[in-house]
Amino acid sequence: MTSPNSPHPLYFRQLLAGRDFAVDNPVAAQMMNFAYLVGDADTRECLLVDPAWDVDSLVKLAQSDDLKVIGALGSHYHPDHLGGEMMGYSVEGARRLLELLPVKIHVQEKEVPWVKRVTGLADSDLAAHAGGDILKVGKIPIQFVHTPGHTEGSTCFLVGGDRLVAGDTLFVGSCGRVDLPGSDPEEMYRSLTQRLAKLPDDVTLYPGHDYGDSPTSTLGAQRLTNYAMKVPTLQLWLEMMGHA
Numbered sequence: 001m002t003s004p005n006s007p008h009p010l011y012f013r014q015l016l017a018g019r020d021f022a023v024d025n026p027v028a029a030q031m032m033n034f035a036y037l038v039g040d041a042d043t044r045e046c047l048l049v050d051p052a053w054d055v056d057s058l059v060k061l062a063q064s065d066d067l068k069v070i071g072a073l074g075s076h077y078h079p080d081h082l083g084g085e086m087m088g089y090s091v092e093g094a095r096r097l098l099e100l101l102p103v104k105i106h107v108q109e110k111e112v113p114w115v116k117r118v119t120g121l122a123d124s125d126l127a128a129h130a131g132g133d134i135l136k137v138g139k140i141p142i143q144f145v146h147t148p149g150h151t152e153g154s155t156c157f158l159v160g161g162d163r164l165v166a167g168d169t170l171f172v173g174s175c176g177r178v179d180l181p182g183s184d185p186e187e188m189y190r191s192l193t194q195r196l197a198k199l200p201d202d203v204t205l206y207p208g209h210d211y212g213d214s215p216t217s218t219l220g221a222q223r224l225t226n227y228a229m230k231v232p233t234l235q236l237w238l239e240m241m242g243h244a
C-alpha cells in the first residue's frame with residue numbers, strides 16, 4: 001500500500017466494487033467499478049476517488065488503515081462513479097459521503113453542472129479544478145489531467161507523478177464509451193493520442209473499471225496493445241466509433 005521506492009510516502013489502494021466494498025451487491029459486482037484511496041502515509045490523510053455504491057464501507061476501509069478521509073475526487077459525473085439514478089437503480093455516492101464527513105468533492109470545472117444534475121450536490125459541496133491543477137494530500141501531489149471525450153469534464157488524476165487514475169477515459173485494453181450525453185469522440189481521440197501522450201511509458205494505469213485482463217497496466221504497455229491508443233488517424237477513429 002505504501003511505496004518504499006517513491007520519494008513521497010504514498011498510501012494507495014485500488015478497491016473493486018462487489019469484492020472489496022459493496023460486497024454482496026450484484027449490480028455493483030456487474031459494473032466492476034474501481035474506487036481508490038490515495039493518501040499520505042505519514043500524515044495519515046487520504047482522498048477517496050470516485051466514491052460510489054457503498055460509501056460507508058469505503059470510509060471504513062480508510063479508517064481501518066488509520067487514514068482520515070479529507071475529501072473526494074470525481075473522475076466524471078456518471079452515477080457509477082459519484083452516485084445517482086442509473087437505469088432505474090439508485091446508486092449511493094458523493095451525497096452519502098457528505099452526510100458522513102464535512103469534505104469537498106473535487107471535480108473538473110466543466111463537469112460541475114453535470115455532477116450537480118446527477119448527484120443533487122450544490123456548488124458549495126464541490127471544488128472545481130482546471131486541467132493542470134495540483135491538489136496535495138499531505139505531501140502527495142495529485143495533478144488534474146483534463147481528458148474530455150467520455151464526458152466533457154472527464155479527468156484523470158496523476159498521483160505522485162507515476163500513477164494515473166484514469167476514470168473512464170482509459171481502461172486496460174479499451175477506453176470509455178463516446179456515445180453518452182456529454183461524450184465527444186473527437187475529443188476522446190485527442191485525449192488518448194495527444195493529452196495522455198505527454199505522460200511517460202512507465203506511468204502505471206489505474207482504470208475506473210476492471211474491464212481488462214489485469215487490474216492495472218502501464219501506459220507503455222497500453223500504447224503497444226490497446227486498440228484505442230493505436231488508431232493512426234482521427235478519420236479512422238471516427239469510422240470505428242460510428243461517427244464518420
Ligand SMILES: [Fe+2]
Pocket residue numbers: 076078150168176
Ligand atoms: Fe462513465
